[in-house]
Amino acid sequence: MKNKSRWYRYALQIFFFVFIGLIAVNHVLAESGKELFGFIPSLSLHAICPFGAVESIISLVTAGSLVPKLQMSNIVISILILFVTLVFGAVFCSFVCPLGTLQEWIGKLGKKIFKKKYNRFIPQKLHNILRYFRYITLLATIVLTFNAGRLIFADVDPYYAMYHFFTDEVTIGSLIVLAVTMIGSLFVERPWCKYACPYGAVLGLVGKFSFFKIRRKSETCNSCTLCDRQCPVNIEISKYDKIGHSSCIRCMDCVEEDSSCTRNCLTFSLKKEKCEKTSKMSEEVSAADKGVSI
Amino acid sequence: MKKIRLIIAISLIVVIFGGVFASDALGFWQTSGSRNLWKSESSQAGEPHEEDIEGTDHGLEVGGSTTVSMALEMGIPEDVLLEYLGDISNPDALVKDLITANGYSFGKVKGILNSYIKID
Incomplete structure (x- = not known):
């Protein structure tokens, strides 16, 4: 499991x-x-x-x-x-x-x-x-x-x-x-x-007007479109910052811990989470891009 | 994220079942005979309104909430009702209850009764 x-x-x-x-x-x-x-x-x-x-x-x-x-x-x-x-x-x-x-x-x-x-x-x-x-x-x-x-x-x-x-x-x-x-x-x-x-x-x-929404952290997302391919209802998630799409069924497949997103760019929240550790995440992201693990 | 999914699951159970139980306690949870929502007060007690009778293509159909008097008003012959319902002396008795008490399948008999409904 x-x-x-x-x-x-x-x-x-x-x-x-x-x-x-x-x-x-x-x-x-x-x-x-x-x-x-x-x-x-x-x-x-x-x-x-x-x-x-x-x-x-x-x-x-x-x-x-x-x-x-x-x-x-x-x-x-x-x-x-x-x-x-x-x-x-x-x-x-x-x-x-x-x-x-x-x-x-x-x-x-x-x-x-x-x-x-x-x-x-x-x-x-x-x-x-x-x-x-x-x-x-x-x-x-x-x-x-x-x-x-x-x-x-x-x-x-x-x-x-x-x-x-x-x-x-x-x-x-x-x-x-x-x-x-x-x-x-x-x-x-x-x-x-x-x-x-x-x-x-x-x-x-x-x-579309729900309080909780799936949100994309554009600061860390590199628009690899892996989440787009995982979405069961074919939403182009990587194109939105706030996924209030009328087709979204909130299955959470894109926000799962084992979702395709390796950078944890997607969250389900009331408001956009501030990237407190933006600089650290950016380091991790760039390191991941280079194939280095921190 | 684990918590959010669990919160959604619990919320759905609480809201759906809690809401149903609460509305039942308040008298809003009606699963039969509540078609005419805010006009029923104007209808006379005990007298079925045409809108209160279940309907088909032509507007009328025997359903779970149909009473003997409603069935007669729909134009179903008395002898047919006697055959499938047995005792029809109580006009307020539910057709469904009498049919099943008589040993018949309501699902099948209601189809037979519906075929007798007169369309004006």
Whole structure:
């Protein structure tokens, strides 16, 4: 185990993946008169989806009502997630979201297959254009949900399909999207998160204003772009001093102790850390450049 | 850096579960029958509002919070309800509870009931 701190994130991902799965299974069983895990609530995933309140935002504001299948619990969950996002950024995506977790797990297999080529199949310029597609998804979902008066996104929602693929409640469309996402994860890291997730778009925008941000110490950074290559969501970290990028999911892979950065140029902090030992660090950096260890 | 990741993990657990428990204690955590948020006071007690009934493409659907009176209002024939629900004498009884008590799968029966819903 290279880095124990990474496991705090993995542990939380596994917990939510299993916990939400048990809720979904319990709900399906409860509908047929059984309940497998008495200590786990048997709620509809629609009722605890944080994206529900966003989907229903127009009818919520204009008529004070939610579209069918959504409940007050959606608003509560949504507010809680937005609060955390405002503090830390889009950590929901990297620490909680089960669909993100699934993509990450498949991505680990992809990394083994394609090694350094993994997550490099889409040119950066094309990626920079494609990532705006999730805003289109978001707008389309909000408008179409309001017009239709029902959860229209459920027809293509891979998250719902992931937990209900064994029931007849899932549409073919959502199963296809889930399959494409899973296959895509073998080549590209988190394809759904980067290019299509409407909730990720919301959290990304809120995350831009988060108190904690990943910051680059430009004094010591030599723009080697190793961090750019490590970023799962293809952010060109070396181009920013403050990574408040809307795509950043705060996975912390670039700030880990075993991250690719050999100079510890990246931090996750409230404000920019002053380089107290700038002169000493500069010495270390120049020595490292020369291959000398201090 | 180890601390930051641990702080994020703990914060997420505390905020999500703490928030849910707190909102439950305050009465905000409603996972059924809370669609009409600030208009429900205007509706008469015991009388279902059309917006309170779960919906499909045409606006109505039998769901977990649907009562017998709501199902009848949706236009589902009484004999069909009797067949799957058994006793329908209590208009406030939940359709879901009666179906499962009658030994049927709610997931399957709700599909059958939905096919009887009359669209005006």
